[in-house]
Amino acid sequence: MDNHKIDKIIDKHNGEASSLIQVLLGIQSENHWLPNEALKRVSEKLRVPLTRIQHIVTFYKAFSLVPKGRHEVHICMGTACHVRGATRVLDTVQDLTGIKPGETDLDLKFSLDTVNCLGCCALGPVMEVDGKTHGKMSPVQTADVLKNYK
Amino acid sequence: MSELLLQIDGKEVKATEGMTVLEAAQSAGISIPTLCHHEKLDPFGGCRICIVEVESGGWTKLVVSCVYPVEKDLVVTTRSEKVDRIRKTIVELLMAHALDSPELQDLAQEYGAERDRFEKDASFCIHCGLCVRYCAEVKKKNAVGFVDRGINKEISFIPEIASKECWNCKECFPLCPTSALQAAFVLTKALWS
Secondary structure: OOHHHHHHHHHHOOOOHHHHHHHHHHHHHHHOOOOHHHHHHHHHHHOOOHHHHHHHHHHOOOOOOOOOOOEEEEEEOOHHHHHOOHHHHHHHHHHHHOOOOOOEOOOOOEEEEEEOOOOOHHHOOOEEEOOEEEOOOOHHHHHHHHHOOO | OOEEEEEEOOEEEEEEOOOEHHHHHHHOOOOOOOOOOOOOOOOOOOOOOOEEEEEEOOEEEEEEOOOOEOOOOOEEEOOOHHHHHHHHHHHHHHHOOOOOOHHHHHHHHHHOOOOOOOOOOOOOOOOOOHHHHHHHHHOOOOOEEEEOOHHHOEEEEOHHHHHHHOOOOOOOHHHOOOOHHHHHHHHHHHHHO
């Protein structure tokens, strides 16, 4: 991610230090992760010490300091989804993408993570891809959904 | 800034508004144990070892004296069975992280804390924040900070800043109650050289 893009996001928030988290979220959603160079740029522009930025990005799970794939897959492992077969959905995704929860594949296509509840238990088992919820998943349907992502 | 009177351990103590209970006690020569307190730094309230009992308006409650502001006619008890019991547990919990810290050993002796009450997790850092806050507030260099949260929270140097600023400073080293900071510095140095 180049400095020009980062500066644009910072300018959108008028370069205010109080908008630090919003700026970081902006970079995160555009770039899918936060490279060290980006953090340094934000630190300089917003005049916030790097230690503080590091504390914040390691505190919230929404930020990633390692590269993430273009599509973020979340499999709900909450109680309701679990009893309705979330493990089988997870197994299918693992087989198709070749990655385990917390990992990213080599071509940066998918990142896989498990979550503990997405709040729509009636739709279980639930899979979320890039914020879009797919409910009542079977292993076959899971495969069909993943095929749609390039 | 108006003056007010409060009672600490049965002694009348004069204090100025805005002072903390800890400062008032120290000015009267009454000692309260502390780990994360430093006179040059803002109150932090991280270690909780300076907990005391206060009575105001007929109620007794437990407060952390380094962040609790003085009030008129406050009655403070710096040591009681309850306070001692809490301090004992705090020391026992901290000793799970840094068993051989001299400061903790002294406190353990004072409050009868057991060495092995909790399973050891020798991180050597008790999160007092002295190094982090000293670097930020006094030196204004921000070379060391906290990362992560909860049980994974730890201190971490920013190598780019540390390599420039820390060689001739190292003023945070003697502040550390457990020497974990020096270990973190040596590790950063080893990884980056």
